[in-house]
Amino acid sequence: MSSAILETTSTAATMRRNFWRGVWRVMKRKPSRLVGAVIVLGFAFMGVFGPMFYPDVLPRDTSRLYAPMSAEHWFGTDGQGRDVLAQVITGSRYVLLSALVTAVITVVLGTAIGLFSGFKRGRWDTVLMRLTDMKLTIPGLPLLLVLSTVWSFGSAIEMGLLLGLLGWGGVARAVRSQTLSLRERGFIEAARGLGLSTTHIVGKELLPSMAPYIAMNMLIAVTGAVYAQVGLFFLGVLPYEADNWGVMLNLSVFGGGALTTTAALPYMLAPLLAILLLTLGIVLVVDAMDEIFNPRLREE
Amino acid sequence: MITGEGIVKTFKQRGNVLGAREVRALRGVDFAIPKGGAASFIGESGCGKTTLGRIIAGLETYDAGELTVDGLAMSALKPKQRQPHFRKIQLIHQDPYSALNPTRTIHQTLNAPLTLRAKQTGRSKAWIEERAAEVLSLVGLDPGSVLARYPHQLSGGMRQRVVIARALTVDPEMLVADEAVSMIDVSLRLGILALLKDLRERLGVAVLFITHDVATSRYIGDDGELYVIYRGQVVERGPVDTVIADPVHPYTQSLLSAIPVLHGLERPGEQPVAPVESMEDGQDESGCLFAPRCPFRGERCGERPLLQVTEGIAQEHACFYPERRSVVARPMSEV
Amino acid sequence: MPGQAPGVRIDGLTVVYKTPAGELPAVRDVSLRLEPGTITGIVGESGSGKSTLALSLLNAVQPPGRIAAGSVDIDGLGDVVGLRGEELRKARGRHVGYVFQAAQNSLNPLKTVGKQVLDLGRSHGVEDLRGLVRDAKELLGRMGLDGARVLDSHQHELSGGMRQRVGIMLALVLNAHLVVLDEPTTALDMITQANILKIVREVHAERGLTTLVITHDIGVVAEVADRLAVMYGGRLVEQGPTRQVLGDPRHPYTKGLIRAIPRLTGDISEARALPGRPPTLATVPERGCVFRDRCELRMDVCETDDPAATAHGDRIVACHAVKVREHA
Numbered sequence: 001m002s003s004a005i006l007e008t009t010s011t012a013a014t015m016r017r018n019f020w021r022g023v024w025r026v027m028k029r030k031p032s033r034l035v036g037a038v039i040v041l042g043f044a045f046m047g048v049f050g051p052m053f054y055p056d057v058l059p060r061d062t063s064r065l066y067a068p069m070s071a072e073h074w075f076g077t078d079g080q081g082r083d084v085l086a087q088v089i090t091g092s093r094y095v096l097l098s099a100l101v102t103a104v105i106t107v108v109l110g111t112a113i114g115l116f117s118g119f120k121r122g123r124w125d126t127v128l129m130r131l132t133d134m135k136l137t138i139p140g141l142p143l144l145l146v147l148s149t150v151w152s153f154g155s156a157i158e159m160g161l162l163l164g165l166l167g168w169g170g171v172a173r174a175v176r177s178q179t180l181s182l183r184e185r186g187f188i189e190a191a192r193g194l195g196l197s198t199t200h201i202v203g204k205e206l207l208p209s210m211a212p213y214i215a216m217n218m219l220i221a222v223t224g225a226v227y228a229q230v231g232l233f234f235l236g237v238l239p240y241e242a243d244n245w246g247v248m249l250n251l252s253v254f255g256g257g258a259l260t261t262t263a264a265l266p267y268m269l270a271p272l273l274a275i276l277l278l279t280l281g282i283v284l285v286v287d288a289m290d291e292i293f294n295p296r297l298r299e300e
Numbered sequence: 301m302i303t304g305e306g307i308v309k310t311f312k313q314r315g316n317v318l319g320a321r322e323v324r325a326l327r328g329v330d331f332a333i334p335k336g337g338a339a340s341f342i343g344e345s346g347c348g349k350t351t352l353g354r355i356i357a358g359l360e361t362y363d364a365g366e367l368t369v370d371g372l373a374m375s376a377l378k379p380k381q382r383q384p385h386f387r388k389i390q391l392i393h394q395d396p397y398s399a400l401n402p403t404r405t406i407h408q409t410l411n412a413p414l415t416l417r418a419k420q421t422g423r424s425k426a427w428i429e430e431r432a433a434e435v436l437s438l439v440g441l442d443p444g445s446v447l448a449r450y451p452h453q454l455s456g457g458m459r460q461r462v463v464i465a466r467a468l469t470v471d472p473e474m475l476v477a478d479e480a481v482s483m484i485d486v487s488l489r490l491g492i493l494a495l496l497k498d499l500r501e502r503l504g505v506a507v508l509f510i511t512h513d514v515a516t517s518r519y520i521g522d523d524g525e526l527y528v529i530y531r532g533q534v535v536e537r538g539p540v541d542t543v544i545a546d547p548v549h550p551y552t553q554s555l556l557s558a559i560p561v562l563h564g565l566e567r568p569g570e571q572p573v574a575p576v577e578s579m580e581d582g583q584d585e586s587g588c589l590f591a592p593r594c595p596f597r598g599e600r601c602g603e604r605p606l607l608q609v610t611e612g613i614a615q616e617h618a619c620f621y622p623e624r625r626s627v628v629a630r631p632m633s634e635v
Numbered sequence: 636m637p638g639q640a641p642g643v644r645i646d647g648l649t650v651v652y653k654t655p656a657g658e659l660p661a662v663r664d665v666s667l668r669l670e671p672g673t674i675t676g677i678v679g680e681s682g683s684g685k686s687t688l689a690l691s692l693l694n695a696v697q698p699p700g701r702i703a704a705g706s707v708d709i710d711g712l713g714d715v716v717g718l719r720g721e722e723l724r725k726a727r728g729r730h731v732g733y734v735f736q737a738a739q740n741s742l743n744p745l746k747t748v749g750k751q752v753l754d755l756g757r758s759h760g761v762e763d764l765r766g767l768v769r770d771a772k773e774l775l776g777r778m779g780l781d782g783a784r785v786l787d788s789h790q791h792e793l794s795g796g797m798r799q800r801v802g803i804m805l806a807l808v809l810n811a812h813l814v815v816l817d818e819p820t821t822a823l824d825m826i827t828q829a830n831i832l833k834i835v836r837e838v839h840a841e842r843g844l845t846t847l848v849i850t851h852d853i854g855v856v857a858e859v860a861d862r863l864a865v866m867y868g869g870r871l872v873e874q875g876p877t878r879q880v881l882g883d884p885r886h887p888y889t890k891g892l893i894r895a896i897p898r899l900t901g902d903i904s905e906a907r908a909l910p911g912r913p914p915t916l917a918t919v920p921e922r923g924c925v926f927r928d929r930c931e932l933r934m935d936v937c938e939t940d941d942p943a944a945t946a947h948g949d950r951i952v953a954c955h956a957v958k959v960r961e962h963a
Contacts, residue, residue, distance in 0.1 A: 187398065189391070194466070208401075299450075485912070485913055486852070491908035518897065561854075562857045563878050574829075632882070
């Protein structure tokens with residue numbers, strides 16, 4: 001008897017192992033995916049550990065304002081003589097953390113509302129979807145501009161929270177339509193006929209079938225959130241409280257005149273390059289999601 | 301024992317600006333399937349046979365009439381109370397590809413209902429494992445080689461067996477097989493039919509077979525009852541072999557005449573019946589539903605005939621002019 | 636018009652598909668003759684290669700598949716395997732009419748049937764479009780439909796059986812005399828199926844066609860075909876006159892398949908399923924007989940040698956055991 005129990009736990013462990021082996025196989029299938037994963041992991045590392053390598057206040061070298069690229073300053077210096085690369089790295093924590101918070105909130109809220117709406121249907125569906133419609137019609141940027149006058153976004157988490165609360169509408173709609181089509185599938189009907197609980201049906205049958213979809217949305221939400229907040233800081237409507245890629249862009253263009261002179265160009269290009277690289281990494285990884293979560297594509 | 305009396309179901313289709321269109325899927329259907337018995341609903345697509353199967357499995361509601369499961373009227377119960385009764389009636393889907401969750405292994409698929417059952421009856425984890433292996437053996441699969449697999453790693457026939465095994469986890473009283481072999485390779489169909497028959501004999505599970513292919517309905521047992529359904533009404537009902545050999549309703553006769561003859565092995569029936577064709581097949585709502593297509597329509601057909609018994613005819617039928625016709629092909633060896 | 640029915644000679648045809656495991660044959664070394672004016676039926680289960688074979692007739696195998704060897708010689712056209720581009724496009728429709736699998740769903744939902752007939756005519760450079768529409772109307776009328784009304788209809792206004800007839804009309808309206816019907820009655824009701832099969836037979840005779848019917852349903856072939864060819868795992872295992880093959884099957888697969896068909900009358904205890912499962916592209920054995928794993932007559936030689944198709948009078952059978960018996 002105990003051997004049977006042992007067997008169950010061991011099959012669960014085997015399955016987990018098989019899953020990761022499958023993920024590895026999927027990633028290996030295209031080198032671009034590995035490149036994407038390395039980029040994304042690199043950014044995660046930069047956000048977590050990067051700022052630790054620098055002092056809280058970056059040293060200024062007032063003799064070298066807007067220095068060109070050199071071995072010492074890879075991306076030159078800014079208007080106060082601070083190293084640009086150091087700023088990109090120390091600024092990444094705010095950007096990435098708030099983007100992550102946004103993505104998590106967007107996906108969790110969007111998925112929960114979409115699932116509930118699509119699974120329950122009827123009155124709940126109508127109410128929630130009207131709410132979503134309303135939310136989708138509120139223009140995000142003007143609202144943020146208004147909010148920024150009364151709210152200072154010094155904390156990355158607050159920023160992420162706000163963007164997340166504004167962003168779940170699209171995911172909710174998409175998840176709802178997926179749920180509506182999945183609930184007509186034979187295996188969901190069978191689960192209901194067998195008397196399985198709603199928790200089981202939603203958690204074990206519906207969610208895994210939507211996993212690639214949710215994971216993709218999550219990754220794309222990260223890039224969306226990066227654009228949104230960098231855009232906000234670039235416009236300069238927010239107080240420059242935090243070191244931030246958006247603030248760098250703002251200062252390089254409006255302070256250093258990067259669009260008209262070449263001196264501040266590296267200062268502008270560095271954060272842009274960071275954003276571009278992050279987007280590229282995510283796009284390359286998204287490509288693998290379908291195959292990772294679909295057992296058939298994973299094994300082949 | 302599962303019975304239905306005067307089951308009616310009307311679907312409202314979202315129509316155009318002028319209003320919704322009503323589709324009468326079932327127009328008062330009676331049936332009775334005894335414990336461990338067998339029945340077949342046959343008819344063309346859109347005749348209501350699938351809707352009836354779904355109503356019996358508790359996946360669809362009905363508008364009028366009564367469904368009783370072991371003497372209990374289902375409409376008198378609240379949805380929550382109905383559920384355990386409908387659990388005894390398990391639907392086997394037509395499509396074994398969508399009936400299994402592609403992201404879950406067979407082990408996970410079988411464990412979910414078994415865990416629920418173990419909780420309710422206070423059984424151990426070991427029982428779950430044993431039972432999972434047992435139901436797979438019952439459907440003729442080797443648990444050792446199947447449990448750890450995903451659905452896509454199995455053939456259509458094996459998947460349909462897993463679907464049946466999953467239904468068996470709740471010890472059902474009846475299996476409702478809706479076109480359960482139509483998507484399975486021809487050489488393997490009989491295997492699934494034989495399995496259903498075998499489960500009837502070994503476990504005493506009743507089988508309700510829903511199909512457009514009359515021939516397959518013979519293979520679940522010769523004690524089965526055949527219900528021929530046309531546009532939501534049962535037009536002929538009787539023992540399988542009687543209805544096939546001596547059909548009396550012109551619709552049944554048309555249906556049987558349309559089945560391809562294996563020339564070289566079989567000789568076609570002498571009096572094949574071909575229904576009249578019209579651009580608007582079956583729109584007329586007055587009188588006998590089959591009359592517009594019936595080659596034998598008579599004066600009385602302006603009225604709607606009910607299922608009835610007449611002298612000298614073994615089965616029930618809904619026709620004012622019932623007449624035996626030899627429409628079915630016979631094996632060469634018999635002639 | 637009659638007397639134009641072309642003959643078709645398929646010789647040593649091999650079609651391979653590119654997969655991660657290399658190029659695998661979906662059709663292997665198939666030789667088949669379609670005599671002018673006959674209806675030939677090809678029967679096979681899923682993965683038998685029957686649809687691939689049908690596509691080869693038009694040289695229409697899509698990548699990752701390609702015709703690796705063999706020839707398809709059609710009277711009046713020559714070897715289709717060598718045709719390319721514009722020549723090939725012209726041949727389709729003009730010489731070879733094709734009714735696709737699930738033709739019920741292959742109409743353009745946004746255009747009326749009539750517009751689609753005109754499109755077809757224009758793309759083949761037909762000058763007398765009026766005459767083309769007249770022909771279409773006549774064909775539909777011949778199949779028991781109100782031609783004018785159907786030409787004015789969109790797909791959703793037609794029933795499954797009507798769409799299937801429209802599909803047949805589109806295959807014939809350019810006056811093709813070789814017609815390929817891929818699963819012509821799948822997803823149709825019994826009575827509709829019987830009507831369509833009757834129409835196929837009648838139109839075939841009246842217009843003087845050579846017809847190829849591809850199906851998984853032996854019943855369909857039994858109803859319409861003069862000759863029957865059975866495919867399994869990419870090989871043609873048996874062919875001959877339909878009645879002879881059905882009445883006295885030689886190849887163990889044909890025997891098993893016929894025995895596995897649920898029948899309306901007769902002793903049901905004689906019927907049984909074939910053991911095992913049909914092979915897929917990936918599981919077809921590389922050498923030896925493709926059917927040996929499910930065969931009750933298997934011998935040692937079946938493991939190593941692919942049985943050659945051997946003629947026995949009117950019949951052609953590819954089986955070591957049958958060959959041994961015939962020569963004993």
